[in-house]
Amino acid sequence: MKIGIIGAGNIGGNLTRRLTALGHDVSVANSRGPETLKALAEETGATPVEAAEAARGAAVVVVTVPLLKVPDLPAGLLDGAAEGFAVIDTNNYYPQERDGRIAAIEDGGLTESRWVEGHLGHPVIKAFNGTYAQDLLDKALPAGDPDRIALPVAGDEEVAKRTVRALIDELGFDSVDAGGLDDSWRQQPGTPVYGLRAGVEAVTKALAETSPERPEEFRGQSR
Numbered sequence: 001m002k003i004g005i006i007g008a009g010n011i012g013g014n015l016t017r018r019l020t021a022l023g024h025d026v027s028v029a030n031s032r033g034p035e036t037l038k039a040l041a042e043e044t045g046a047t048p049v050e051a052a053e054a055a056r057g058a059a060v061v062v063v064t065v066p067l068l069k070v071p072d073l074p075a076g077l078l079d080g081a082a083e084g085f086a087v088i089d090t091n092n093y094y095p096q097e098r099d100g101r102i103a104a105i106e107d108g109g110l111t112e113s114r115w116v117e118g119h120l121g122h123p124v125i126k127a128f129n130g131t132y133a134q135d136l137l138d139k140a141l142p143a144g145d146p147d148r149i150a151l152p153v154a155g156d157e158e159v160a161k162r163t164v165r166a167l168i169d170e171l172g173f174d175s176v177d178a179g180g181l182d183d184s185w186r187q188q189p190g191t192p193v194y195g196l197r198a199g200v201e202a203v204t205k206a207l208a209e210t211s212p213e214r215p216e217e218f219r220g221q222s223r
Contacts, residue, residue, distance in 0.1 A: 001025070001167075002082065004054035005046075006073070007064035008037055010133035011090050015062060018136055018171055020044040029054040031069065056080040060163065063120065064090040064128075067112065068099040070119050078122050086160035089113045089124040090131075092189050093218065101220025111184045113154070125155035125164045126184040127175075130194040139197070140172025150174035150203040152193055154184035176203045190215035 001024050005012050008030040016028050026046040028037055034048035041048045052074040055061045059082045065073070070091065078087065093112045095101050104110050110118075113126040128136075131151060141148040151168055153175045155161045165175040178187055187193050192206035 001060065002058045003027070004056070004058035004061045004081070005029070005064065006051050006054050006062065006077070007090075008040060009064065011128055011131070011136070012062065012064040013040060014133045014136040015064070015128070016040060016044050016046050018140070020046050022170060027054050027056075027058070031065070031072075052077060055085070057082055058085055060086050060088065060167065062088045062090065062128075063116065063124070064088075066098060067091045067093050067102075067116070070116050073119070078120060084159065086157070086163045087120065087122055087124045088128065088164055089116045089126050090128040091116055092129050094189065095220035096217065099220075106220050111182060112188055113184045114181050117181065123155065123157045123160065124181065125153060125157070125160050126178075126181065126187065127151060127153045127164055127168065130187055130189075130196065132195065132197075135197070136171065142172070143169060143174075146199070148172070148174050148199060149197050150176050150200040152176050152178035152187040152203055152207060154178040154181055154187060156180045174200050176200055176207065178207055185212060185214075186210040188214070188218070190218045 003024050003026050005028045008028050020026050027049045028046045029049050029051040037048035055078045117124045151173050168175045186207045191210045
């Protein structure tokens with residue numbers, strides 16, 4: 001499968017490593033240009049490209065840049081992707097540490113990924129946002145293993161969600177359907193499932209026990 005990864009930080013870099021190892025055709029981009037991705041490309045066999053080219057022909061596009069950088073992504077970022085392609089959003093909102101206060105999230109009631117979706121102009125599937133990057137390399141297990149970690153997956157497009165869940169399974173993890181994108185607050189930072197290394201039953205329980213109130217440490221400072 002052709003996969004475009006936009007963002008080559010911890011999650012993007014390790015997804016590049018795993019997905020190329022599984023035989024997928026991966027194009028990877030960052031904000032500094034393909035020449036800065038030479039080492040990752042040599043290590044993995046992925047193709048370094050400009051961000052505007054990463055989605056071309058891709059069946060899956062992973063957007064894994066800091067949330068505050070999403071509005072700066074190139075116009076037409078998803079142009080040329082394969083028919084029926086899925087977009088994975090791995091983002092988290094860290095207003096106090098990094099992103100500053102985003103009114104549409106704080107006051108407008110948008111989930112983080114709904115806000116991202118609005119900027120991208122295409123439905124997204126929220127996944128990998130609470131996953132430790134190193135776990136992508138170290139914690140993969142075969143299907144049926146009782147110690148297999150489960151990841152929550154939220155989104156409105158059922159076909160795209162099935163594609164993403166199948167990819168997660170291939171990577172060596174179970175998944176739990178966390179509902180539509182407006183339900184994705186259940187897996188945002190500060191929730192019980194965020195960073196949880198557990199199986200399907202525990203992840204399902206954690207999603208059900210989540211409060212819709214954003215924890216104080218993950219709220220932007222009032223002006």
